[in-house]
Amino acid sequence: MKPDKVQSFELFKIPPRWLLLRVVTEQGVVGWGEPNLEGFSDTVAAAVIELMEEVIGEDPARIQFIWQKLCKTKFYGGTGNVLMSAVAGIDQALWDIQGKTLGVPVHRLLGGAVRERMLVYRWCGGDNNAPEEAAAEAAQVIAETNFRNIKMNACPRMGYIDTDGAVKDAERRMAAVREAVGPEIGVGLDFHGRCKAPMARSLMAALEPYRPLFFEEVVAPHCNSQLPGLRQATAIPLATGERMFSAPEFLQLLSSGGADILQPDLSHAGGISHVFDIARMAEQYDVALAPHCPLGPIALASCLQVDFCSINAVFQECSLCIHYNTEGGADLLDYVVNREVFDVDAEGYIALPQTPGLGVEIDETAVRNAAKKGHRWRDRVWLLPDGAPTKW
Numbered sequence: 001m002k003p004d005k006v007q008s009f010e011l012f013k014i015p016p017r018w019l020l021l022r023v024v025t026e027q028g029v030v031g032w033g034e035p036n037l038e039g040f041s042d043t044v045a046a047a048v049i050e051l052m053e054e055v056i057g058e059d060p061a062r063i064q065f066i067w068q069k070l071c072k073t074k075f076y077g078g079t080g081n082v083l084m085s086a087v088a089g090i091d092q093a094l095w096d097i098q099g100k101t102l103g104v105p106v107h108r109l110l111g112g113a114v115r116e117r118m119l120v121y122r123w124c125g126g127d128n129n130a131p132e133e134a135a136a137e138a139a140q141v142i143a144e145t146n147f148r149n150i151k152m153n154a155c156p157r158m159g160y161i162d163t164d165g166a167v168k169d170a171e172r173r174m175a176a177v178r179e180a181v182g183p184e185i186g187v188g189l190d191f192h193g194r195c196k197a198p199m200a201r202s203l204m205a206a207l208e209p210y211r212p213l214f215f216e217e218v219v220a221p222h223c224n225s226q227l228p229g230l231r232q233a234t235a236i237p238l239a240t241g242e243r244m245f246s247a248p249e250f251l252q253l254l255s256s257g258g259a260d261i262l263q264p265d266l267s268h269a270g271g272i273s274h275v276f277d278i279a280r281m282a283e284q285y286d287v288a289l290a291p292h293c294p295l296g297p298i299a300l301a302s303c304l305q306v307d308f309c310s311i312n313a314v315f316q317e318c319s320l321c322i323h324y325n326t327e328g329g330a331d332l333l334d335y336v337v338n339r340e341v342f343d344v345d346a347e348g349y350i351a352l353p354q355t356p357g358l359g360v361e362i363d364e365t366a367v368r369n370a371a372k373k374g375h376r377w378r379d380r381v382w383l384l385p386d387g388a389p390t391k392w
């Protein structure tokens with residue numbers, strides 16, 4: 001039988017801040033990917049257009065060949081956030097095509113599931129809101145949804161050396177949330193790389209008594225060399241990885257003993273092919289996996305396929321009803337036909353998907369209509385009190 005070939009592709013920039021890729025084969029099989037880099041959707045779209053010149057005409061079943069071709073044969077290929085995000089979406093679409101062609105979920109192609117359901121969590125606040133506001137929001141999420149784990153920002157913008165008052169504000173916020181949701185609810189704390197290394201130790205010490213589920217990005221990724229020492233200073237697991245893009249970066253982190261939980265992003269770190277490699281590598285170091293995913297339906301579906309095949313996957317972030325979506329006027333379920341695939345059960349888990357491919361059926365009409373509106377989402381620009389720029 002003559003092998004199928006990749007024939008064409010389309011890109012759709014849709015609210016609230018996503019970019020979707022639709023790839024079609026000569027035999028009419030459609031695969032979806034999500035090659036986004038929040039705030040730089042147009043930049044990634046340009047990279048996808050250039051990279052797809054090397055994919056058109058290829059057999060879509062040769063996923064590993066295409067991945068290596070995109071990342072290894074180009075002098076600047078396979079490096080950095082933009083190119084790896086573009087590769088990620090292409091890779092997701094190829095896995096989707098292969099699963100649909102063979103009539104099986106992607107997790108079957110990756111070797112089969114090691115679990116029947118996956119624990120999930122969602123974001124619920126933080127930043128500068130008052131303790132009582134943070135507590136009310138967290139309590140509402142727990143009361144009105146089935147999530148048993150949540151995540152909030154640990155702190156607002158912080159200087160290299162900040163005041164005890166800034167640390168106290170963060171502590172009061174966490175104390176209020178812990179009291180509101182009780183001891184059985186997991187509360188992850190995301191430092192978002194806002195905390196400079198000199199302040200990270202003080203902030204962790206103040207927050208540790210409230211037993212957070214993890215501390216995320218206690219320093220920005222360019223300061224990962226600080227993580228082994230910071231890890232020794234706390235009993236709370238350290239998580240990082242959403243702004244890391246390649247296996248060598250993760251291997252260096254694992255070798256240094258700087259993290260307990262890796263959080264690669266399936267739309268930024270080279271897609272399913274690369275993140276599954278990272279997951280298996282982390283397993284050898286007894287380090288957990290919890291993919292980063294504040295994005296759309298294809299990104300979440302891709303994460304779940306890897307989660308279900310990775311013994312060290314512990315929980316999965318999802319963007320259902322989070323602030324980016326409500327502010328942007330669209331939620332990920334708005335673009336999904338089989339919404340039940342993302343149902344969260346009473347104990348906070350999503351069941352093993354059984355639909356061929358990535359497991360999610362995209363509402364093409366909704367996507368095309370939303371693309372007419374598009375989006376122009378941009379990162380915040382934060383300044384310290386003295387006017388100096390800082391990470392948000």
